[in-house]
Every structure is written in C-alpha cells, then in structure tokens.
Amino acid sequence: MKPLYYFTFFALFFISNSNHSQNTDHLKAINEDVWSNFSKAFETLDYELFTSIHTQDLIRVSGNSKKIKNKTEYLKSYKQQWANKDLNQTISFRFLERIANENSASERGIYKLTRNPNTPNEKSYYGKFHVLLKKEQGVWKLLADYDSSENNTINEASYNEAFAIDNFDKY
Template sequence: MKTIFFSVLFLGLSVSAFSQGEDLKDINTQIWANFTKAFENLDYQLFSDLHSANLVRVGGDSKSVKGKTAYIKGYENRWKEKKLKQTISFRFLERIAKNGKASERGIYKLTIDPNTEKEKSYYGKFHVIHRKENGVWKILVDYDSSENNSINETSFLKAFAINDFNINNP
C-alpha cells in the first residue's frame, strides 16, 4: 500500500513539475523575450501587448499605483524619439505556474548606453503575476523596487538564470 501511495505521489509531482516547466517556457517566449525586445527596440506597442487590460502596476520606489493606460503612456513618451540605447535582462528568485496563473519574483538589470564609456546599469527586484487570457500569457500585476538601492550586480548574479526551470525543485 505504501509503495502505491508513493508511486502515485511521485507521478503527480512529476506531472505537475512538467506542466510548470512547460508554462515557464511559454512565459519566457511570450513575456520575457518580447519584454526584452520591446525595451531594446523602444516598442511601446509590443510592450503594451504584454500586459492585461486590467494591469495593476506598482512602483515601490515611486510609491505609485497605476493602471495600464497611464503606465504604457509613460513608455510611449519616453521611447518616442528612439534615441535611447538600452538592454534589459532578468534572473529569478522564484517561479510558480499552475492552471493558467503564474507568480514570478526576480531581479532585473537595465543597462543604458551598453558597450560605451557612458554605460550605466540599474537593478531592481520585481514580482509579477501573470494569467492566461485567451490562451496567451499576460502580465496582470507588476511590482518593482530597488529596495533602497540595495539591489546590485551581486544580487542579480545570485538569482537563477531565465532557463533554469529547476529553481523550485532543487
């Protein structure tokens, strides 16, 4: 009886881990690859498309809470001249996905004027909540903060790589 119980438990955990891994791969493709592309190409429309119409955007440093329209308008204004050169990358502290919903916490690195003498990187901790809408992952809640400028390159490198899907299953 014990053997059957543990076999069923192991099978259930394996299916759940596989399902989560597939969801995280989809999130990487649908959200993070396009998020990066939008930032690098200053494409506010692509950026907008990643977010739910019901987005709640919280800026910890600015103590602000915005909806999608105001949040995206800020990027439209900032990116309209297309002169800015920037890259963004993500590493993760926790990734959970199940039944069309996901929560991801991590560290981002935003670099302005990459590969120049003026290069400057900024870091922050983020927490996003995603949900599938019409079969596509969307960002529903997005929070970030520099944690009083305590997030840095060391914090970034300590977090897990974007393709490390064993983050929650060491």
C-alpha cells in the same frame, strides 16, 4: 505488501514528476509570451509590443515613487521615452520564485536594465520585481507589476544570486 509499497512509490514519483513537467511547460510559455517580448520591446523601443504583454486591467506599483498606475498611465511614459529612437538599452531578468498553474502565475525576481550597453557610457540599474500574470485567450500577460530598488540595495550581486530565466529545476 511489497507490491503495494512499490505501486505507491512509483505513483508518487510519477505524479510529482508530472507536476514538475507541467510547471516547466507553464514557465516556458511565460518566458516566450512575456519575458522574451518584454526584453525585445525594451531593446527595439517597440511600444506596441510592450503594450501587448499587459492586461487591460494592469495595476503597476512603483515602490520607489510610491505610486500606483493603471495601464494607460504607466505606458504613457514609455511612449514618450521611446519616441527617442537614439535610446540604446537592454533588460534582463533573473528569478527568486516562480509559481504557476494553467491560468495564473506569480513571479519574483531581479531585473537589470542597462543603458548604452557596450559603450564607455554604459550604466546598469537594478530592481526587485513581483508580477502576477494571467492567461488571456491562451497568451500569458502581466496583470500586476510591482518593482523597487529597495533604497538602492538591489545590485549586480543581487542579480547574480537569483536564478537564470531558463533554470526551471529550481521551481
């Protein structure tokens, strides 16, 4: 009976370890395809790069303004805003939940947008987000994007309590 017990134990161990490894691979790919490019686009004001990380069928929901936009409507404001090349900003992400399989993902977290970083005029803004992603031709893209400051209750403490973008052990 002991050999069957050991076989079952090791089989379950390797299956669960394999699932964790696969999930980590998906999250690393999402970080590369989406979050790295999202941050780079914000910092370099690269409208084309920002456009490329969203699916054509994007649904964008703003909890603060209670508006739903399609891709064209949503990205129009960035094109106008980023035409001002004097804008200096950074954006970073921390996570509350990350669920992914080989083609779809759901991620919830906190973002921190900082305008005029490292200057006397530095100001940071925070929000909670929930995105749905899908893989298109081997590349992860944003399919749905919801965010809200939740009546300005999301702050530096909320941001710091969430998990770092490369902390895959939490998922």
